[in-house]
Amino acid sequence: MSTIKVKAEGIVKTFGATQVLDGVDISVNGGEVVVVLGPSGSGKTTLLRSLNLLETPDSGTLEVCGYRLDMGARGGFDRAARQRVAALRRRTAMVFQSFNLFPHMTALQNVIEGLISVKKVPKAEALACGEALLGQVGLADKRDSYPASLSGGQKQRVAIARGLAMDPEVIFFDEPTSALDPELRDEVLGVMRKLADDGMTMLVVTHEIRFAREAADRVIFMENGRVLTDCAKEVFFGDRAGLADIGERIERFLGRL
Ligand SMILES: Nc1ncnc2c1ncn2[C@@H]1O[C@H](COP(=O)(O)OP(=O)(O)O)[C@@H](O)[C@H]1O
Ligand SMILES: [Mg+2]
Structure with missing residues (x-):
């Protein structure tokens, strides 16, 4: 039986006039490795930061490590909700x-x-x-x-x-190798692979396609603040039958990397 470690429903986040997250739903089960792919500016960082409340979404619901938070209450979080934020932060890590x-x-x-x-x-x-x-x-x-x-x-x-x-019960990674020279990436990816093999629950924003192919259970593809597809890695990197026109979009994205 696997428990749900992260569940986000209908997450909306706007910065000024820019809607960065447009109703995002995602979930991560215990022991799962989920890779988030998507072009620059698609809202990946904002989504990760929202999951441990480094950003406060405008609306939607989060449940992280068993702590539930409903967004959008007038006047922000009450005392009990702030305690849940502190508790879920103690159970998650961000890289x-x-x-x-x-x-x-x-x-x-x-x-x-x-x-x-x-x-x-x-x-x-x-x-x-x-x-x-x-x-x-x-x-x-x-x-x-x-x-x-x-x-x-x-x-x-x-x-x-x-x-x-x-x-932590879950680790969020935001492009952990993007600032590194290519020859230094493998030593970090190797550590991440080992964590994945040991059963750590991980949500990983990355452009490392090989890591996604080898270590992910599921791939989420984001564009324009939305989840375009959320599927098993075998489907994402397979023939994409069943993904219809989104398959072609993914093809173009992967071709550019
Ligand atoms: N603090 C902020 N204030 C204003 N705009 C922001 C802020 N953070 C992100 N954005 C905008 O939100 C969009 C998505 O950004 P981000 O979540 O960083 O995307 P990604 O990680 O996929 O590249 C971008 O257009 C970015 O300029
Ligand atoms: Mg980013």
Whole structure:
């Protein structure tokens, strides 16, 4: 039996006069790896940021890790809803394109920061956990290095270890390899592949088609703030019979990558 970890229904988000999300429905089951593809500007980042309320949608409903939030209430979230936002954030992790590490902290300090400040884990325990996680992403020897002395691929692996430190139920990745030179991408994708193989629930915005082909269970294709198709990877990368005219749109998108 698989539980639903993420469910978004009718998510609408407008910035000024621009409607960025136009009624998006998505779901992610426990243990599933869902890849979101789509052209630049289609709303992928805004969707991910909406799922842990880094952006507040105008309307729609979210249920993340069992915490339900109805958008659009006058006056914003009430106290109980704000507590659910805080709770769902503690159960999810976000990995950004730009790493977002603290420059004045070592790799190890970056990894354990949330454990100490958010989860109030005792220092010795946090250090042991952080060292184990750095080992898991292949960076045990970089524990005392500052971000400035790490490669992009190493920085992103520290960021993943930092996310894992919170023991999340689901990880959101927003183009985790897009800022990296091609030769550094594989080391990050390798870590992500391993997480997927270990059963982590992952929602991954990426242009890495090989990762999608190999690691995804499902592919969501977005355009103009809408989900054009949401299907098994075998269908998306197969003959696309049954996707009708959308198949041709996907063909063009993949051809351009
Ligand atoms: N904070 C913001 N203010 C105004 N417009 C924004 C903001 N964030 C995103 N947008 C606009 O929303 C659209 C979708 O952006 P985004 O979600 O980043 O798409 P993607 O990640 O698919 O490239 C773009 O047109 C972008 O300019
Ligand atoms: Mg984006």
